[in-house]
Amino acid sequence: MNFSLTEEQKMFRDMFHDFAQGEIAPHAEHLDKAEEPPTENFKKIAMQGLLAAPLPEEYGGAALDALSYSMWLEELGKACMTTAVAVHVHGGMVGMTILREGTEAQKQTYLPQLASGERIGAFAWSEPGAGSDGGGLLTRAVKDGDDYLLTGRKAWISNGAVAGLFLVFAKTDPDAGAKGLSAFLVEREMEGVRVGRTEPTLGLRGLGITPLHLDGVRVPAANLLGGAENEGHxxxxxxxxxxxxxxxxxxxxxxxxxxxxxxxxxxxxxxxxxxxxxxxxxxxxxxxxxxxxxxxxxxxxxxxxxxxxxxxxxxxxxxxxxxxxxxxxxxxxxxxxxxxxxxxxxxxxxxxxxxxxxxxxxxxxxxxxxxxxxxxxxxxxxxxxxxx
Amino acid sequence: MKIVVTIKQILDPSGFTVNRKREKVFVNREEYIVNPADLNALEMALRVKDHDDETEVVALGLGPPRVDDALREAMARGADSAVLVSDPALPAPVAQAQVADLKIDAHGAARLMAAAVEKIGDVNLVICGTAALDSGAGELPGRLAEALGWPVLPEVYAIDELGDGVVRASQRTARLEADLPALLTVPRDANEPRHIYGARAINAYRQWQVVTWGLDDLGFTPDDLEPLTTVGGRRFPPKRALGTRLEGSIEEAVESVIAQLRAKELIEG
Amino acid sequence: MDFTFSKEHQLLRRAFREFTEQEIAPRIDEIEHSKSGPPADLMEKAAEYGIFGVPFPQKYGGMGAGETGYCILMEELNRVSPSFATVVGAHIGISSMAIYLDGTEEQKQKYLVPMAKGEKIGAFALTEPGAGSDAAATRTRAVREGDSYILDGTKHFITNGSICDVAVVLALTDPALGPRGGMTGFIVESQWEGFKVSKIEDKMGIRGSPTCEIVLEELRVPQENVLGPVGMGFVTFMKTLDVGRTTIGAASLGGAQYVLDRAIEWAVTREAFGGPIAHKQSIQWMIADMAAEIEALRSLVYRTAWLVDTKQPFSREAAICKLFGSEVCSRVTDKALQIHGALGYSRHMPLERGLRDARISEIFEGTNEIQRIVIAANIFQEHGVRIHP
Structure with missing residues (x-):
């Protein structure tokens, strides 16, 4: 048992604290009142190399260990919860998932874009009729030649308002329930992608929570996460x-x-x-x-x-x-x-x-x-x- | 001007469920409300009163003792006084028509109410809701006018003029005129009934009385009320088809409507 | 023991339900976005139906419905609009009530009658920047000058401050004596020179009710507008708050019942894992706990209203109503939001506003911490022990 931090972790903690308090905290009130996504904060954090902090350096990350990463999120949470959740969705839910599950080509294409903030990531799981229940998801992905055609409606997508990359979960095998889900890397500019109006919420008002409409979006098979069907769940x-x-x-x-x-x-x-x-x-x-x-x-x-x-x-x-x-x-x-x-x-x-x-x-x-x-x-x- | 408004008490439809399969009505909560169209009738009378302090509005109800509550509600909404025709000898509560067999028919009810109107005295106008929400028959107003020997102006939306022995009133598409005394019926979309005034709700129970008249008071015996019509049986009204709900954005929904209308050849192009 | 509502109170509830659902509910957004209180025509309509004078005798322009009727009103108003309920509650429950309790007959005729009829709106100016829970720390000064008093000071967090015609104000007439004989209540008209609204607060909830800072600057108040005996103002104000507390419990009851109804509707329609979520015990437990707390609150509120109406002591019960009611409403609303999942967090649903609105009841008219002190003091007093906060 050893509860002490390494010298490096201590240094990180102080840096995270100073940066979050100095650069992020002063804007928290404005983001809440104006209900604006933390676009400027993304830029500043990217400049620090912390936008997708746990990613390895070869993909533009800061290669933070999980403990350091949790200290980073803690400091962001102190400074501005909207920004903290936005960064966690972007770097953790999308970035780390691609790192963990993606093909090498997918990692090389998207991780640097996420790390630099060129694309903001969003995790498109929930739907109007299903939140917790993966088996209840209705969005379909149908194989069409070398592509998949994605159709459905997603709801409650954090970062949706500003995201350039959506990690979309859709049914490739509709009879298999939750086991028939696959994940796709969907770019905002793909035809048929439509981001709806930002949902007004009790708090986290700058999180840019939106619905996402997929109307026969043609996604190349290369963008099937990890290249494997029915692994989504x-x-x-x-x-x-x-x-x-x-x-x-x-x-x-x-x-x-x-x-x-x-x-x-x-x-x-x-x-x-x-x-x-x-x-x-x-x-x-x-x-x-x-x-x-x-x-x-x-x-x-x-x-x-x-x-x-x-x-x-x-x-x-x-x-x-x-x-x-x-x-x-x-x-x-x-x-x-x-x-x-x-x-x-x-x-x-x-x-x-x-x-x-x-x-x-x-x-x-x-x-x-x-x-x-x-x-x-x-x-x-x-x-x-x-x-x- | 003295105006009588007829008030019927009906079972609150939100308190029962209809089971079509078993052809039964289940009463979950036995609560009663004033028949909605009667509130429109009351509103029409109160609007006359709004412009003329001399006008007196009397609420008239028929049925078991609990109809007292409906009449006090009418007073709480603005009626000046209330009369209830109620008698233990009246075999079945009129207001329970939909759950119990009628023992007196609209003919008997109308004759009793006509006698009450005459006993109230100097009445210039009777205003009734066009039909009750429970039976929906709309039979009473006509029979009441006949029993009184008065003209009837049906489906009136507004009284245009009242006085000098004449009433002029507008239906949706026609204007009618009749000598007073007369009887009007008012549909549910004729006006927006005013709410219950709180202070009047308190006074309706603490200060004001509902006058109750039995058969004796009106010079009737139960034998006088032999029904002209009897109920031969009941069945459920045919089921109405439900509409379909269109999913998607407004644009998608509109396109879908257009497509369906085209398919049915209701529109061209 | 008879737990049924009288017929007139049953009819009154229907009257309020009809009014709130047909007149207020369709205009919630308008009310919530207004910085100057509920729309004027809605206030006029509420006045026409007697809403502003529910508990007061009819001889003072009121409805004569007593504390029970007033609790029914607050319950029904808070179901639909806590903002509107707050405006009405501040008007009836504390400002008009102070005049009703301790005003002279002339003051009642001059102020209470038009207030009960809704022709004049009232505010209750007690809290100051330095005197929140500690009302005895009031600093606003009132200095005698001939037949008048000159008031100087700042009052803040004053509900209705910017829309009131009449405010009851607590001020120091003798700083040496403080709350024991040195504070006096005054009836002040907002048009008088020296009455200034200096700020309207931006707050978490009840956003349709204006909460204001008021600066009193050499405000001249004629002697006949002294409320209650000189030096006894603190007692008047504390006594008034006592009466108001029951109705916060009633308002909380209405708010809680409303969100429980919404949660039940949602639980039977929302499907997850192959059926309505009502079949999940996690949901059932939440619904059962909500219902249990609400039922206990209902009994508490109307028993306390009965104590008030039958002129029995009610201080402790009123404080319990406020304490328990506000916390029940917050807990129940929180659970209702949780049952709705992410949807509950959306401003398109009433749960989100419910949570923000409910939160104030744990704070205003004496924080719940102060209620606990009131209750404890009341209990220990019976044992000969005096509690100081």
Whole structure:
């Protein structure tokens, strides 16, 4: 057991912190109010070489280990959750999935474009009629000569508004349920691709969440991820495992930031003749938040360690995502309460953090799905298979 | 001007489900509402009252004691007073027509209500909803006018003039005129009924009374009400075909409509 | 024990349901995007139907429906529009109520009657930048000058501040005495010179209700507009908040019931993994827990309203209504949003607004932390122990 960071990781952490606070945090309020995608932030982050940070250097990445990557997302989560989630979808859900599953040609074509920000990536899984349920996806991919024709409607696509590359999941074998899914690399400029209007949401208002219409889009067979049909579900599940680790790191950052704001406010706000931090009710909110965050921090690091060690981590990532989302929502909620009336006003960032945090229990699998993943894993040794 | 508005209490349709397969109506919640068209009739009377303080609007109902609630609601919406014709000797609640067999028919009901209108006295105008939502027969207004010996102006959308012994009213496509006293019927799309006034809702129960008259008060015995018609049986109305829902964008939906109309040769080109 | 609503209250509920669904619901977007309160014609229509005077006796232009009727109103309004409910609640529950509780007969005729009829809109100006939960820290000054008082100070987070005609204001008349004998309530008209709206807040939810900062600058208030005895203002204001708390529980009840109904509809129609999600126990548990909390809240709210209407002590119960109600509404709305999945996060659905709107109830009219202090103080008082916050 060794909980210390390497010198390199310490250096990274400080750099991530300074960069996120200096360059990203000042724009968080504007992105929320204007509901604009973080285009400028993408550019700045790309300049730092951190847009697809865990990719190997040969593809333009920073070759970050998972622990460093989770620290990067944590710092982004502190600075601006919209940007953090956008970067995680782009580099983690799309970039890392191509690295993990793609053919060499696919990696060489798309990874440098993602790393440089030339194309922003989006993960096109959900549909109006199916979110958690992969077997319920209706988008079809039909083989036509050397190509596939993709037709269907996707919904809730983060980064959709600005994405240049969509990782689209479609049924190649409609009778095989979730096992009949395949993943395709679809470029925005391909004919028949239409991005719908941005969905107005409670929080993460700059995330550019859109529907995606595919109207007989002709996709070359070379863009079938990994070159193998009907592997989509397994590919997506591996992507989600990694994504859940990422979201838990963002949640950690958000919770920590919320607590920091709460402590600052409680030390300054005077009521009944003393700073409200002197009141036990407030102390309890802060102390319980700190305890939850400390627990979460160790779990997030542990999941990252599992990833770096190449060990299985599906259920640990699900647990981290579940606890992360619930911790961030709980802490943000209590910190609004610490702020009292001020917490409800847009002048104070806690208002935005509270709304942003609510998304954490919905993205990359709802809390209910994480529970199913965990339960299924618990029963595995007994040979009991859990149907969702 | 004294105006009587007839108020029928019906079973709230949102409280029951219709099972076509078993040809049965299941009452999930037994709740009652005022027949919607009667609210339009009331609204027409209240609009007369809005312009003339002297006008008195009387709500008149027929049925079991619970019809009291419907009449108090009419007062809460603006009626000045209310009369309920109710008698334990009336064998079956009229308002339950759709679930129980009628024992008095519209002829009997109309004669009782005519007697009530005469007992109220000096009535210039009776306004009825065109038809009730439950039976949908629309039989009562005509029979009531006949029992009173008054002219009837059906399907009136607005009263244009009222006074000097004459009423002038507009139907959708024609204007009618009749000597007073007269009876009007009002369809459901004639106007937008006003809401219940809260203070009147409170007063309707705490301060105001509904006058109740039995058969004796109106000079009837149960034998006088032998029905002219009896119900021979019931069946479900034929099922209406549901429309189809068009998926996709507006443009796609419009194109699909055009294609279908072409296919049916309803449009050319 | 009789748990049925009286016939008149049943009819009243239908009256409010009809009004909110036909008049308010179609105009939610307009209300939410308005910076100057609900549209004028809607306010006029609400006035015509007596909405602004529900609990007050008819001799003061009210409806005479009591606290029970007022709770029914808040429940029904909050189902459809918490913004509108907040405007009405601030008007009836705290500003008009303060005048009703402690005003002179002349003040009632002059102010309460037009307020109950909705001809004048009220605001309740207690909170200050430095005095939120700690209302005793009020700094606004009132200095006697002949037959008048001159008021100076800043009030903030004042609901209806920019649309009010009348505001009840708490100010220090004797700083040496503070809340015990040194604070006095005043009835102030917004047209008077020296009453200035300096800021309208941008906030998370109830965005259709204006929340304002008000600056009082040498505002001259005639002596006859002193509300209650001089020096007793703190008591008037605290007593008024007591009455208002029950109705926040009622509003929360309406909001919670509404989102539960939406969640049930969704659970029976949305299909995943081969059937409606209503068949999943995770969903069933959430629905059952929501229903259980709502049912407990309903009993609590209307029992407390009954205490108020029958003139029994109700402080503790009212604080419990506010505390429990606001937290139930937030929890239930959160679950309803979760049941809707990502769709719940969309602003096209009412859950998202519900969550933002519900959140304020845990904060305003005394944060829930203050309610806990009120409840604890009330309990310990019975045992001879006095609690100071």
């Amino acid at each position: 397994a590919q997506a599940m591996r992507a989600l495992d990694y994504g859940r680790m990422s979201v838990s790191a963002i949640a950690l950052g958000a919770a920590q930031q919320a607590l920091d704001y709460g402590v600052k406010f409680a030390s300054e706000r005077v009521q009944f003749g003393v700073p409200i931090g002197q009141k036990q009710a407030i102390q309890n909110y802060l102390a319980e938040s700190a305890a939850k965050i400390k627990g979460l921090r160790h779990l997030v690091s542990y999941v990252a360690w599992l990833v770096d060690e190449g060990l299985p981590y599906t259920d640990d990532a699900a647990a981290a995502k579940l606890l992360g989302a619930e911790t961030a929502m709980w802490v943000a909620n209590k910190m609004v309460q610490v702020h009292g009336g001020y917490g409800y006003m847009k002048e104070y960032p806690i208002e935005r953090i509270y709304r942003d945090c609510r998304a954490l229990d919905l993205i990359e699998g709802t809390g209910q799905i994480q529970r199913i993943v965990l339960a299924a894993n618990l029963f595995k040794p007994y040979g009991v298979k859990i149907a969702a």
